[in-house]
Amino acid sequence: MRVGTGHAHAKIILIGEHSVVHGQPAIAIPLRHLPVTVTLQEAISDQHFVSDVFTGSMAELPGLFDGIRVLVERLLRRFSEPELAFTLTVASNIPEERGMGSSAAVATAIVRAFYDFFDTALDQQTLLATVNIEEMITHGAPSGIDAATVSADQPVWFVKDAPLTHFAMHTHAWLVVGDTGVTGQTGMAVNSVKELLSDPDQPGIGQQLINHLGTLTQAAAVALQRDQRKQLGTILNQAQADLAALGVNHPVLQRLVDTANQNGALGAKLTGGGLGGCMFAVAEDEQTANQIATALKQHGAVATWLEPLTDL
Ligand code: MEV
Numbered sequence: 001m002r003v004g005t006g007h008a009h010a011k012i013i014l015i016g017e018h019s020v021v022h023g024q025p026a027i028a029i030p031l032r033h034l035p036v037t038v039t040l041q042e043a044i045s046d047q048h049f050v051s052d053v054f055t056g057s058m059a060e061l062p063g064l065f066d067g068i069r070v071l072v073e074r075l076l077r078r079f080s081e082p083e084l085a086f087t088l089t090v091a092s093n094i095p096e097e098r099g100m101g102s103s104a105a106v107a108t109a110i111v112r113a114f115y116d117f118f119d120t121a122l123d124q125q126t127l128l129a130t131v132n133i134e135e136m137i138t139h140g141a142p143s144g145i146d147a148a149t150v151s152a153d154q155p156v157w158f159v160k161d162a163p164l165t166h167f168a169m170h171t172h173a174w175l176v177v178g179d180t181g182v183t184g185q186t187g188m189a190v191n192s193v194k195e196l197l198s199d200p201d202q203p204g205i206g207q208q209l210i211n212h213l214g215t216l217t218q219a220a221a222v223a224l225q226r227d228q229r230k231q232l233g234t235i236l237n238q239a240q241a242d243l244a245a246l247g248v249n250h251p252v253l254q255r256l257v258d259t260a261n262q263n264g265a266l267g268a269k270l271t272g273g274g275l276g277g278c279m280f281a282v283a284e285d286e287q288t289a290n291q292i293a294t295a296l297k298q299h300g301a302v303a304t305w306l307e308p309l310t311d312l
Helices: 063-078 102-117 124-139 145-150 186-197 205-227 229-246 251-262 286-298
Strands: 003-015 026-041 047-050 055-057 086-092 156-158 172-177 267-271 278-283 303-308
Touching: 003 102, 003 145, 003 205, 003 229, 003 267, 003 278, 003 286, 026 102, 026 145, 026 205, 026 303, 063 102, 063 124, 102 124, 102 145, 124 145, 124 186, 124 286, 156 229, 172 286, 186 205, 205 229, 229 251, 229 267, 229 278, 251 267, 251 278, 251 286, 278 286, 286 303
Parallel strands: 047 086
Antiparallel strands: 003 026, 026 086, 026 156, 047 055, 172 278, 172 303, 267 278
């Protein structure tokens, strides 16, 4: 019996979410300690899906998994075995709909598991294009940054439709990620920004915010490379204000952002699609990062993660 495995991991967008959909750059980092592993195991009969959220026949996958179902069908046809009997097992440590790239990571691990199963080499361009099949269905009009970062080992400087560039940071800052526990809605958030951009009652407002986020992303790159932690914090706070003005903030996100800033953070913002999901703060050192994490939990964060930017 044939078997294939594939891996990917979570991601955090440091700056540039939403504006990246409209042509501006973004910076994202891989979170390798939040992995997903997919195993594709040949079976006697049936096409079976196993995960924490749903276990059963592929034909009965709930609507939430439409992107995954279509991706698997496409892969089976690509390898000319549409009737293959299998068990597809997804083991993920990434919280879903939290702006951490869960859907792109699961799709990436699935594509890698299929190519491993069929003993076929997989280049990055094919990987990203194939993951995009799922992301188009799950998120509508993705920039591709999630897919690019969940399969990357290093920080990413991402511009839509341009070749991917890795990004070397030289900072000793720490990140504290806080999960609001509120399900984010990337597709809806992306659409509401699009709607603001074409709102005749507020001409130019949306575009100004997108352009400003682009300028802030360029400035963040300089701060990250020169270890200018205070400047980085200020830039992140400005990006949070722009994202709020774009309409993708959420009261619980803002509460955690304010809590972080009142407890020693250099700056804080939402990350990913928004409307829920996760925020993060930047801290000067590990001790302050721990202090912020404790405060976030006291103010309603359902989970926190610490990430030294030094190791990236
Ligand atoms: C989602 O993680 C990031 C967004 O910019 C959407 C995208 O880039 O596809 C909100």
